[in-house]
Amino acid sequence: MTRIDYTDLVGGLGLVLTGAAVSYVSISQYPLGTLQRMGPGMFPAILGVLLAGLGVLLSLQALRRPGSRPDIRIFSPLFVLGGIAAFALVIVPFGLVPAILAITVISSLAELRVQPVSLALLTLALCLMAPLVFVVGLGLPISLVRWPF
Amino acid sequence: MEFLANIGLGFSVALSLTNIFYCFLGAFLGTLVGVIPGLGVLAAISMLFPLTFHLEPTTALIMLAGIWYGTTYGGSTASILLNLPGTPANAVTCLDGYPMARQGRGGVALFMTTVASFFGASFGIVLLTLFTPVIADYALRFGSAEYFALMLMGLVAASTISEGSAVKGLSMVVLGIIIGLVGMDSQSATVRFSFGVMGLLEGVSLIALAMGVFGVAEIIMSVRRVRTADIDPETLRLKAIKPSRDEMRRSWFPMLRGASIGSFFGTLPGTGPSIAAFLSYAIEKRVSRTPERFGNGAIEGIMGPESANNAADQTAFIPTLSLGVPGSATMALMLGVLMIHGVAPGPNLISSQPELFWGLIMSFWVGNLILLLLNIPLIGVWVRMLTIPYHILYPAVLMFICIGAYTSGFTVLNVWMVLVFGALGYAMRIFGFPGAPLLLGFVLGPLMEEHFRRAMVLSRGEFLTFFERPISAVIMALTGMILIWSVWSAEIIRRRRAARAAGDGATTHEAREG
Known part of the structure; x- marks a missing residue:
């Protein structure tokens, strides 16, 4: 207090x-x-x-009133927002799959305790599912992988 | 006869194969989102909203509305099994639902809340069908002064009644309106607050704002805090969900009272399902001859609130569809969806878009029926969803948010906006500023400015016009009363707290200061 x-x-x-x-x-x-x-x-x-x-x-x-100390975290917002930033930077030049890879791995770090096997499985599942839903299912024009150089 | 023709028209729209499919999808996704704690309905609607871009506006609304009332059905599951409300509207269901689950009656509780939800929703839909056209008809007489006053009342009520400090709620409304003004001004074509970013000419994206403030901020808050539960699957076998005759008998009146309370509070701005559920619980406890059973697994304590919150979910559509003035953040999002699809909300909506209006309302029957069928046999499946660990869930949700933001307009700017509003949302959580008034202000802001300016033109710059026109004057007076009441009640709470702190002894700060 x-x-x-x-x-x-x-x-x-x-x-x-x-x-x-x-x-x-x-x-x-x-x-x-x-x-x-x-x-x-x-x-x-x-x-x-x-x-x-x-x-x-x-x-x-x-x-006029007493207060309590707020519970501020540094790593949770850092990694979650960092993941979004990585997605924004990667999606246009490199395409959807690398962007998913970036956001999943970086945002998972917010847990501060990485479980490599489950992270790898999750990333693999998302990289398969998202293109299926958005590109094949909904027919949105996003390139899956790109090499800008 | 016109009434029957309208209902027939509604069913013909709602029962088309496409609409049934999207209604099912919405109800299904809504239940899913409701079951999983730490994923709110606003985040869900904004996340799935980009998927509806290529749909007809009616179909899009049917699906999004399905998500909205689906979450309230699903939210009771987490409340009962985990003592963790899936949505705020289900918080009070924990009080008696969780004890029931501990006594091995979890299956009964889940089954009966589904029944109560269906009952409350049906009650709400009937009222919605009867009253919306009448109110819209009356509202055709409203001018800009009335609309401005109505929106002001909605915003003031929504920001002061719900929770926490009235000053914080009001300041978020104002901030929301300001964010809503970013971009090209429709009357003078001046570009405001765009900081030279070309993409901001069209204004801030509603989707990015909602996903950032509700979705991303929620994830940041929940990481490393949400625990996965273990549940005894034995209590949830189909055999164990059959309620006893006594429980059935005791459920009727709470359900009926809950539905009436919920329908009333659903229509008012700022109250909505959560408050309706709390009030219903309080009333059930008061009228009960055995109030001591409450908190120890009284079935009345889950039937009333669950009926109330679902009724409120439905009647919340009354002001949104008849006046174009939403009473809650979710309804503001629905209104935003309408406007993005190019449909002008307001009292003319029913006559200009009868397929949309009647189709949407009749789809509520379809959706609630689907939810009834979806929930009872599939209780086991929903429970299993609860055991997905959060560290798997949140990266997936974040990915959907980012893809959703990017594909709504195919511009990276939207993803950056999600980031900015995620940071803003997190800061708001730290400082204790509520998010719902921000979203309401954002959606209503541009409309308010337009009506304000028009009213000023018509009155030749005379501000008193808002108090001279009778309807507008009444609404302004109500707004003033709400403001005074909220200041007064806050003062009472403060005094009571101070008195209690002083009574606790010399260790308190007041004592030290004195």
Whole structure:
């Protein structure tokens, strides 16, 4: 337990920053117009102020109450998101099968305890199943394997 | 007679071979997703949504709706056997379902919840059929001011009533609306918040947002946390699922009460199946002559809630289809699906797309019947799904998410968006911000802006127009009441908590601060 709720304080300040940025961009870059003929900047400008206001409210509440330490993990998001990034990087130049290989292996690392046999079987199964469903079954135009060089 | 003709039209659409097949597929996949804890209905619908791109909008909706009510059927399985709710709407089923399973009556519980689910759903479908056209007819008179007020009420209700802090819910609604504004503004053709990325001209992809915030974030949270269970298959033989005469007798009224509660709360924005199930449980416990049996395997404690959540699943379609104003994130996703297929939602939907509307509703009968048939003999199969280890499951789900994102438009940008929203979703979980209001705001945002601007043009920039038009004024007043009520109830909870903490002794922080 902490004396004030740091989680909500940081969350609230994040909202304030986001709201301020949205309002700033809408006011400086898009025409505001008048209330009768609203320009593209008006609605987001109002929303940005609203968001920042809610952020202030949340931060003030956080100062008045004790909080608990959030359970933040590093490796789970790192490997899961890393797998998605690998998929995005591989799918166009190299094709579907290498992309599946990349995402399965990298995201499996999030378990932090690799079981090589089951991972190999899973990868093999997915590499067979996905092309069958998406390319053969649904007829989507994705190349299975490619060599760009 | 027109009514009968409409129902006939609906059945002729729903009973076409293609639609029955996709209805079956949706119900089947929904049950699967519902059974497996750690895979939500929103993630499932958005994951499977790309598969429906090449389908007719009616068929696509039939399948996606099947997933939606299928999960509630399936969700009770995990609740009863593992004490782990498959979906939030089934959480309360754990209270008496799990004790029943521990007493070796798991088969009975699974069988009876399926019956209750079917009963509740049927009740909901009847109401949906009767009331949607009436409400839509009434709503034809609505102007932009009314629509803006309605959407505002939906968003405020959805973000403040459901769970947690009202401020957090509201801020996620606002953030969702802002994300919804990214891309080309339909009225002035100005490109907003695209940061020079050409692909963002058409806006942020609904699919990528839903898959990131719900699917990917859920996976990050569940890795190394979800445990696989062992279940005694003996209690689930077909012989062991037959309820006793006494259990049958005690199930009728809870089912009926549950269906009424569920139907009512399903139509309201922000409440939906979870709250309906909780209320139904509370009421069953109160009216029971033997409340001490609750929590120890009372059959009333599973029949009421399971009937309520399924009824709510169906009646949630009433505001979505009659007004075009969804009350929950899932309904917002359905609405988004409609719009992606080029169908304009609103009160005109029923008259302009009668095949879609009546076909969809009548397909609910088909789907629920399929679920009844699917669930009772196949209970053993669903239970076996529960024993798939999570470390096998989640890479496969991630792969489906990525392929789905990529193939919805064949652009890698969508995959990157999944990554960004996955990170955002994880950050939201850490800071305790709810995801459903974000999605609702995202879908309703552009519509709200349009109605707001139009109302302002019509009123010559007079903001009071929202309070001068009678219908809009009533809705605005309701919205204000919801806001005040949520602030007030939050304050009560805070005081109560503070009082309890102070009562606990000198170790608390209030005491130290004082």
